[in-house]
Amino acid sequence: xxxxxxTGETSAPTVPTRRPQRRYVAAVLRTPRxxxxxxxxxxxxLVAVVGPWVIPQDxxxxxxxxxxxxxxxxxxxxxxxxxxxxxRLLVGTRVDLxxxxxxxxxxxxxxxxxxxxxxxxxxxGSFCQRLFDxxxxxxxxxxxxxxxxxxxxxxxxxxxxxxxVTMPKFGKQSRTALLGQLPQEYVAAAEVLGYPRSRIMxxxxxxxxxxxxxxxxxxxxxxAVVVEGGLSLIGLGIQPPQPSLGAMIKSGSTYLFDHxxxxxxxxxxxxxxxxxxxxxxxxxxEANLRR
Amino acid sequence: xIRYTLRRLTGAIGVLLIASVxxxxxxxxxxxxxxxxxxxxxxxxxxxxxxxxxxxxxxSVPHQYVSWIGQLFSGHLGDSYTIHQPIGSLIxxxxxxxxxxxxxxxxxxxxxxxxxxxxxxxxxxxxxTQTLDYLATLALALPPFVSGVILIFLFAVxxxxxxSGGYVALGQQPGEAxxxxxxxxxxxxxxxxxxxxxxxxxxxxxxxxxxxVLTAIAKGAGRRWITWRHIVPNSVGPAIIELGIRIGQLLxxxxxxxxxxxxxxxxxxxVQAVESRDYRLAQVLLLLAISxxxxxxxxxxxxxxxxxxxxxxGGTA
Numbered sequence: 001x002x003x004x005x006x007t008g009e010t011s012a013p014t015v016p017t018r019r020p021q022r023r024y025v026a027a028v029l030r031t032p033r034x035x036x037x038x039x040x041x042x043x044x045x046l047v048a049v050v051g052p053w054v055i056p057q058d059x060x061x062x063x064x065x066x067x068x069x070x071x072x073x074x075x076x077x078x079x080x081x082x083x084x085x086x087x088r089l090l091v092g093t094r095v096d097l098x099x100x101x102x103x104x105x106x107x108x109x110x111x112x113x114x115x116x117x118x119x120x121x122x123x124x125g126s127f128c129q130r131l132f133d134x135x136x137x138x139x140x141x142x143x144x145x146x147x148x149x150x151x152x153x154x155x156x157x158x159x160x161x162x163x164x165v166t167m168p169k170f171g172k173q174s175r176t177a178l179l180g181q182l183p184q185e186y187v188a189a190a191e192v193l194g195y196p197r198s199r200i201m202x203x204x205x206x207x208x209x210x211x212x213x214x215x216x217x218x219x220x221x222x223x224a225v226v227v228e229g230g231l232s233l234i235g236l237g238i239q240p241p242q243p244s245l246g247a248m249i250k251s252g253s254t255y256l257f258d259h260x261x262x263x264x265x266x267x268x269x270x271x272x273x274x275x276x277x278x279x280x281x282x283x284x285x286e287a288n289l290r291r
Numbered sequence: 292x293i294r295y296t297l298r299r300l301t302g303a304i305g306v307l308l309i310a311s312v313x314x315x316x317x318x319x320x321x322x323x324x325x326x327x328x329x330x331x332x333x334x335x336x337x338x339x340x341x342x343x344x345x346x347x348x349x350x351s352v353p354h355q356y357v358s359w360i361g362q363l364f365s366g367h368l369g370d371s372y373t374i375h376q377p378i379g380s381l382i383x384x385x386x387x388x389x390x391x392x393x394x395x396x397x398x399x400x401x402x403x404x405x406x407x408x409x410x411x412x413x414x415x416x417x418x419x420t421q422t423l424d425y426l427a428t429l430a431l432a433l434p435p436f437v438s439g440v441i442l443i444f445l446f447a448v449x450x451x452x453x454x455s456g457g458y459v460a461l462g463q464q465p466g467e468a469x470x471x472x473x474x475x476x477x478x479x480x481x482x483x484x485x486x487x488x489x490x491x492x493x494x495x496x497x498x499x500x501x502x503x504v505l506t507a508i509a510k511g512a513g514r515r516w517i518t519w520r521h522i523v524p525n526s527v528g529p530a531i532i533e534l535g536i537r538i539g540q541l542l543x544x545x546x547x548x549x550x551x552x553x554x555x556x557x558x559x560x561x562v563q564a565v566e567s568r569d570y571r572l573a574q575v576l577l578l579l580a581i582s583x584x585x586x587x588x589x590x591x592x593x594x595x596x597x598x599x600x601x602x603x604x605g606g607t608a
Contacts, residue, residue: 139543
């Protein structure tokens with residue numbers, strides 16, 4: 001058998017040259033899903049980051065005009081204490097992005113590594129998997145509420161909740177991907193060469209399972225937006241007066257008749273973000289399968 | 292089957308034990324002394340000591356845990372601190388609302404999921420499958436709190452055909468109670484149904500390649516008969532397991548739906564308990580929700596094992 005040639009081929013993606021990567025990004029963008037997803041996510045991030053600096057209104061300043069409709073000064077109108085809804089929408093989106101973009105990367109790194117631990121120590125590996133099973137058995141909202149009971153609700157508690165909800169999924173994903181890589185010849189070759197297991201794990205296997213982890217990352221970003229929104233909506237997430245998408249949807253739902261934009265605007269942002277991440281995940285997955 | 296049942300059962304009990312320790316520990320993880328928090332800022336030291344004694348906080352931690360578990364099993368849940376009513380009767384008053392909502396949402400998830408899944412797997416027209424696929428992605432992107440508000444806006448504000456929320460006991464006004472269940476259960480089922488649909492469709496496409504389907508075709512059975520009689524029953528396994536897991540998530544969704552649709556249920560009670568730092572009530576409700584989630588998952592796994600012997604044999608993985 002042409003063992004040497006084949007290992008040479010399979011280890012090629014471990015040392016990626018620039019061109020396959022560029023082709024990978026192009027493959028993601030060429031599908032309509034990938035393009036729409038990217039435009040949605042990047043668009044919302046840009047508006048939320050730049051917006052609050054550009055518009056003159058402040059998210060916390062109360063004004064004399066409560067619950068007025070859209071106008072030149074208040075693009076989306078005002079809420080029940082006269083705060084500008086557009087400013088609150090932008091800042092709320094920003095808070096959501098900050099929370100999810102802190103929580104999911106932490107959980108991604110932790111989960112991926114804990115999922116691979118089994119390669120170094122079987123006992124630790126199965127312990128981590130059982131831990132993930134326990135966490136997965138608890139509904140996300142319940143987990144978030146439990147965290148809010150343990151530490152007082154706020155940005156910190158939401159971040160912890162998102163990490164607890166999403167980490168086991170990364171763990172399971174990396175475990176599955178790892179088990180798929182272990183029988184491959186490049187792993188055997190590295191073992192024959194006498195490399196320590198930790199080196200094989202980080203230098204050889206990890207780069208090869210990253211594409212699966214990226215798909216998971218996009219899916220869990222969507223999940224994180226949902227968790228943050230849900231917890232803030234029931235009052236156990238981001239605390240007022242700090243604006244949040246979930247809390248805006250909830251307080252706006254009282255005024256759906258006279259002032260539908262109050263809760264519809266944050267609804268649109270949440271749907272845009274979640275759908276954007278999910279479409280990106282789909283496109284990434286497709287690109288991975290085609291490779 | 293008995294061995295498999297025992298193995299799953301011990302697993303579930305193990306998870307439940309860990310969960311009970313974790314829920315119990317919440318009280319001790321909390322910042323500050325719970326008794327002081329509960330007593331309020333201008334409580335006398337005597338009041339704080341009395342509350343501490345009542346909570347059992349003056350005893351050793353393992354002793355507290357054991358007596359707490361004992362209370363749970365004997366049904367003596369004690370009184371809620373903030374609502375001043377027995378926890379047992381509070382739960383009894385509210386459980387109906389949440390149960391109705393979860394059951395309705397589960398049924399709807401199953402019906403929508405199977406219908407979409409079968410359509411996805413059997414339709415030969417690309418337009419249909421593509422549209423369904425996009426609809427599925429859209430539904431996935433609609434968490435209950437988002438679809439809930441949209442549904443209220445459309446059906447209660449614009450068209451005025453359905454009530455925007457509230458809870459009526461099923462026994463008193465069955466019609467009105469059902470009408471009020473429609474919107475929240477749709478909101479809860481929307482993000483779950485596509486998951487079921489995709490799992491079912493994938494499995495159906497796999498099953499359709501198998502020889503017994505060819506035999507059925509050769510026998511001259513109709514397309515519809517083959518789909519519903521031969522392919523669907525052999526493909527529901529993964530979807531049922533997923534549904535078992537989803538019911539737990541639906542319970543979580545019920546908490547959100549109760550907030551949006553202003554229904555008095557266990558979810559709104561839990562939120563109220565956490566907001567007022569009513570640890571006893573919150574702990575009982577959390578453990579109840581977790582047990583329900585674990586139980587439904589267990590039931591789904593056992594159902595599948597009863598139907599499909601392969602699961603029992605290969606189920607170790």
